[in-house]
Amino acid sequence: EVTVLRLGHRPGRDDRMTTHVGLTARALGADRVVLSTDASHSRDTITDITDRFGGPFTVETTDNPKRLVSSFEGTIAHLTMYGLPVQSVEDDLRATTDPLLVVVGAEKVPFDVYDRADFNVAVTNQPHSEVAGLAVFLDRLFDGRELEQEWTDADRRVIPKETGKKVVPTSDAE
Numbered sequence: 001e002v003t004v005l006r007l008g009h010r011p012g013r014d015d016r017m018t019t020h021v022g023l024t025a026r027a028l029g030a031d032r033v034v035l036s037t038d039a040s041h042s043r044d045t046i047t048d049i050t051d052r053f054g055g056p057f058t059v060e061t062t063d064n065p066k067r068l069v070s071s072f073e074g075t076i077a078h079l080t081m082y083g084l085p086v087q088s089v090e091d092d093l094r095a096t097t098d099p100l101l102v103v104v105g106a107e108k109v110p111f112d113v114y115d116r117a118d119f120n121v122a123v124t125n126q127p128h129s130e131v132a133g134l135a136v137f138l139d140r141l142f143d144g145r146e147l148e149q150e151w152t153d154a155d156r157r158v159i160p161k162e163t164g165k166k167v168v169p170t171s172d173a174e
């Protein structure tokens with residue numbers, strides 16, 4: 001099971017990025033995202049997308065995201081530009097059968113997260129974005145299989161088209 005934890009959410013300023021962390025986690029194969037309680041706007045948007053476009057995917061909130069890091073029973077991968085290159089740790093990560101917690105930050109991440117993490121993982125050692133880092137990380141973790149994911153309980157489905165947009169109710173999509 002893969003859980004993504006969003007640390008350091010600043011209400012207002014980070015709403016869009018936090019929403020995109022959740023949507024990217026869902027689209028690229030994670031099972032669940034955990035947000036802080038004050039990211040309720042992002043939680044509602046991600047839940048709404050899951051209701052419309054399908055799951056399985058769970059959105060949870062906690063009033064103490066840092067405690068999830070310290071109490072998590074499983075392997076923790078913290079995404080940071082200061083970590084080891086993803087291409088050098090992806091085999092070890094894939095070999096893990098434990099539940100995996102993937103931690104992404106917003107503002108400065110406290111040092112105890114670096115300390116507790118089993119893997120501090122860099123997607124390049126250049127500064128960029130938690131959304132981009134998460135996308136590349138999940139794609140490496142699942143080795144591209146997440147692109148073929150089947151969705152359940154969707155009420156609509158996009159039919160791929162060379163040009164234009166086609167969305168159909170799921171009952172008509174098969």
Ligand code: SAM
Nearest residue numbers: 079080081104105108109122123128129130133
């Ligand atoms: N300046 C902050 C710090 O030093 O912790 C990080 C700010 S950055 C905009 C927000 C998040 O994006 C980071 O906490 C990290 O999870 C992710 N991130 C940014 N660049 C990354 C990279 N090269 N590799 C992996 N994750 C990255």
